[in-house]
Amino acid sequence: DAGVIQSPRHEVTEMGQEVTLRCKPISGHNSLFWYRQTMMRGLELLIYFNNNVPIDDSGMPEDRFSAKMPNASFSTLKIQPSEPRDSAVYFCASSLRQTSTDTQYFGPGTRLTVL
């Protein structure tokens, strides 16, 4: 079975440009999470969706970041405009929310470099 799919795997862009990261969750999963990982701050939860609805976006750093989930099989994380401090690895994860415990399955990540 295909796991969580993220694209692109690597992105290099210049400051001020718009960046769009994409995620396809595991089929049938109804929760989706976006994380960011840096050496300084570790792994941070940015936002998560349940049944395509954003539930908690308190981790989104600022208005330059936005996330959407137009359907159950696709989500985007957009940064506009991008800044060098946004350089990080961005992970998407999905889970099947059935009980109060949910195993999250992570994608391979997108390594973003903003010059």
Add this chain to the structure above:
Amino acid sequence: DAKTTQPPSMDCAEGRAANLPCNHSTISGNEYVYWYRQIHSQGPQYIIHGLKNNETNEMASLIITEDRKSSTLILPHATLRDTAVYYCIVGRDDKIIFGKGTRLHILP
């Protein structure tokens, strides 16, 4: 903020059991203990979780103290492929907060 405390790093000889401790003294009664690991350059991988009872699966065992204030993840026969950062997390429902984890080095 993460609700757990873990040693920053540990060493374990290949073939021996790796015992990774975690303190979670402020855990609530309905919060679970989760363990994930992250091998270099990969996304985190779920290992095991538990509420009160000890748990075992094909990857590891989880021992939770009776007062639930600490737990230990046991990898029974560590291999070089177990070299990773191991995260102990407490939480419930969807939101889990990753701390800094323990960097486990398996020594050949």
